[in-house]
Amino acid sequence: MAQNSESYAALDLGSNSFHLLIASFQDDKLRIIDRHKDMVRLAAGLNDDGYLSEAAQQRGLDSLAKIANRLRGVPREQIRIVGTNTLRAARNAREFMAKAEALLGAPINIISGTEEARLVYLGVANDLAIDDKKRLVIDIGGGSTELVAGLHSPRLLESLGMGCVSFSMRYFPDGSLSEKAFKRAVNAARQLVAPHVEQFKGHWQEVVGSSGTNRSISKILGELNLCDSGHITRDGMEALKQALLSADNIKAANIKGLSDDRRDVFAGGFAVLYALFLEMEFTELHTSTYATREGIVYDLAGRLHHRDKREETIRQLSEQYRIDTAQGERVAALCVNWLPSIADSINSSYQEAEKLLRWAAQLHELGLAIAHGGFHKHGAYILSNADMPGFSRQEQARLSALVLNHRRKPKPGESTGAHPDWLLICLLRLACIFYRRRQNIKLDKHIKLTSPNPQLLELHIPDSWLDNNPLSAADLQDEADILKKTLDIELRITATV
Template identity: 40%
Template structure:
């Protein structure tokens, strides 16, 4: 985590922000067209709307790479719908990219001609490598993972594979294999069979086997997957196996065995499988299985960021920062007019106390949980913009429902939970249940934030100190605070808050002495 002083950073950040600017990013994919409309405000992107329409351009591409008039019409009709939403937008604030099917179509000029009649914005048909790099940018700008990453995106007509460090792609490849094109080629009339699946998987392996050496030589610390196929696999795993939706080779094999029991796309029945994905799910699964096998991937997480997010962030050059969460926090600080001095005081206290916690039930996620605690300390007052009464409820609602680049869904839920119970009474049963974090660890984080808030109740009158000792037992039930001599006598408000907290915790079978 970047522990720079938020006050200094926010001050510098404030000088950089300009006027509110509305932007739109459109991805003309082989399966669906996507549009994001957002505004740049206080140096951060605030998504206003997302539109998606299934167009299936790739289905209209014949063996001679001629795009049928029916497919062109479907695409143009969708663009006419998008144009309605974009009325009044300056062309420089709209970025439209065409991908695999449009770059393969020999008559793409005819598509552009017809589109121009209803859609008054330029369409840029990008190369496979540019598409891959833009996908990587979308993932890098929205996900919390740092270090070297392998990013995989399975689209309707092509699959992109990228290894990068930070925001810099080191190797970017695009191959002609997608869920729509493979459905057409290997699963005619939607028929499913083990033979069809194996042919599709082997074809995908043949297309990417030359990449294994270079990619494995570069190496990676984490693997992220984006777009429809991987999102659907993530949703199915979340609904049936693992609430975190982590994709592993074993889970892919289990999923393959299940889908091969059906003989047709129309007969697929899986929790988490949306109806509009049934006709491309099995071919996409074959491609993903090949990617896992070729690169010996152990696990993959789903990323909300993809091509359209990369296109969107490309419209503003000031977003490339080393810490996505810091950019998000600074944007919220500006948007909700946070008292950054108070945020820093609470952060300082949370950090001081947290360093003294020696036992975490799930040590694997200790650093991640601490990081979320520190951001909760800095953002705990965002709800004050609504009303100081019920501050904790307003803050939790905002943090649970706002776009938070740099935080995945489970981290966002934890952030909102900590902020929700920063003050006032609560019961242990009130705390949200998490797939990744244990109840004991979440309760520890809640107690730490509550203490940090209490210690700074007087705001600017707070007497700062680094001489607070926190002793806990291995069960984290009994906590003992030791202050510098005369500290509590000089801070009667803190003492009263601690007495009230001790009484509250007794009802939860927890102990606090000081």
Template identity: 40%
Template sequence: MTQFPSPYFAAIDLGSNSFHMLVVRMQDARIEIVDREKEMVQIARGLDKENNLSEEAQERALACLHRFSERLRGIPQEQIRAVGTKTLRAARNSRRFLRLAEEALGTPIQIISGYEEARLVYIGLSQAVVNEHDQRLVIDIGGGSTEFIIGKGHNTLCMESLGMGCVAFTAAFKLDPDKLSAKAMNAATLAACGKLELIRSQYLAQGWEVTYGTSGTMRAVAELLGATDGGAVITRSSLEDYVQKAIANKQLDAPGITKLRRDVLPAGLAILRAIFEQLQLEKIHVADATLKEGLIYDNIGRFNNQDSRVHAVKLLQDKYRIDKDHATRVSETALHLWRQIDNAPILIGLSRTKILDWAAKLHEIGLSISHSSHHNHGYYILRHSDLGGFSRHEQYMMANLVRSHRKKILASRFEDMDSAALAAFYPLLFCLRISALVHRRRETVAILPELRVKKENFVLKLSDTWLDQHPLTRAGLEQEVHQLKKIDIQLSFD
């Protein structure tokens, strides 16, 4: 069994409605929950029309993260995963907020795609239920988005994230639990039906045998319908009866539900009505496991050679018919150079070695589209694809390495990186560019190049005999001297 630096793992989910923290302990190959915390920060309420996050919402979030940080002390950084979802994906000023949030929490925070959000939700659910042989539909209604996953066992078959959530819909349709109207509820339900049209046919064709709901909204609704449905399921008939009574009374009767949850519950009910209608459901089972549990299991997998990112890279290599032997050669040489660079600046929250390895293995991903501009096509594929396990920042760094691994270096392409990120990125780019050049003939190099680095001076040592036998590579390396000057790297040869 893998020995971990600490028996404790933690997951933090910066959701659009609630922030969650989960701390677990590995005990005899079993996971034991030792602490959990939730605060309904509702940062989605802080987004204005221009998608800027308000100062008030940021202050609520930072105060919550500061409180969470106390519980994380003593847990190794690599055993903590913190992610942001829909609202932080959308916020135009999220970069500044993330710097403050990471400082308050004391650990890096990754912004993940809706696809990755769905994948993690399913991982959490698949570890918590026992009917592994049933094909199941999993639904997670969040504050800013709702995820839909069809899977069987631990494998997913369909994953989608739709831009409808209880906080966002509350604001959009002015839903008030104390002034409930049929007009507002029906408008919200109709809008949700419109969103679901995007996936309805595909999901119904795929089919499922059992449906699970995993969100706080699902649990709150199940609790309210407990007298008729027992508290562990939500039936379509009970849901509709409850909604119609609430509309008739112009008020939501929700005893035992906190005020913050009650405020956004009408929107959750409207979305849930649409889900039942469009996906032709009669019953949803409510489960406890959600994204944060998925984060825990996914992180443990990375320690046990079950990194979902490795699987995603292999899938891309197969899909785009990448020459794997050549990709491996380029990766090995790039990593050989990288290991000779001491004290390179770090990339917070990223493994530079892994990012370089994966970028090298995918550097020709665009060749199946076009040879002359395959580096640009590769950038687009890696930047915009849904890649399991990868954060948006990891994809961004990997995509930029691939785009700039050949031809001219354009510093303007890196304007989204701050000075610290650039200082960490440039040595990685150097290693990939030199490796791609050295392997231009797509053959194994008998003697790998040696490297000495002193500040901005990179001295590359190659065999004179080998260079004489490879005049095209020599010419390429001489041109590389001029390209690398653009990023303040002074390349010379010994």
């Protein structure tokens, strides 16, 4: 199949369903090329010990085998696959992801709840008219619910551990329905929402609901002539509650417009939305057809056209922790200058490797805001655990590994959750040595680096520079010993005329 260089693909591996969207842009608006959805019920396979069952994994893999065929016409760098709540929580997620990535031929990015919320808002915002209304966006997924408030961009983001699959399994097992069970589910959801109500007050003028639960409820209320199309009201919710609880089991519930593929998880999702109506005290919402996957496409297009949210996040961290940006830029420039010499030996695309290396250089002194002793460890901890808009957990882990290992002895056995690319780390370590005195000069004209093979780095340094910088020369000799002992990488220093 010929590749369409103008197409983008977003694959959302949700807790309830897998959604594929392939689209292009026309006048800055999405033009849908293909959609595909499978109700995988991944969250239903998560046991009490946090392990994803073999059956659930197989359902997911069967779905992805079909989806992989549809991705073949999209350039690899224009595909983004994200995993949400269930893959965040599953203790054996890596086992499933390894099989899934082999099928898809592209990496899966696990994103945090707040990053999921940001992408939801980005998608919904591009579905609505451009105006000055502050909005509360509610996205009820299979395992989590995202609340986002903002104007033209999100300002408040929360991800709560309640979803249509998890709540249906917990409070309505095997589809059983009762007033008592419904009240328990609603109270549980209200308890999760309550701590966040005050911070959201005054930050929205209208409420928008996205994803399957909201659209399903809206469709049913329209079929029953209880609400206008695309709307959900408090009165409509009350009427639908009575219709739902008139049956003893969801399988027997005679609700016009309730689809078979939504029926098993409807009660849990309905209870979550009902609780939000009560706790957040809104009286109506309207639904959007856009959600996480549309947000992913807009975000991906931004990355490829110089509107990368991650760049803004790096700038904000630099400002927040008062990093010496001039020093970070000096180190970054030298690293990026050397990168082509190891390009054939790195474990990721050149473009992403360049960005990660540059960002790590810009943030390598992040931990100094906490303490000078062990500041590389403090910086790595922040990068592993902070909410970093635009970044996946894997990207944060790789960034953390670079910062953790930029000084002192590298720690091959100490993982930040990533598989460190040690040659990238070597470049960062060497650049930090050369700019240890924080001198405001460009060194890339004088210092050349080559790498004949992945286990050998050669530095070509003018003899006069070595004579004029004896402490740096000594540091480089020490570094050669460290790299050989810890990483089995030879650093060869050659004096030039």
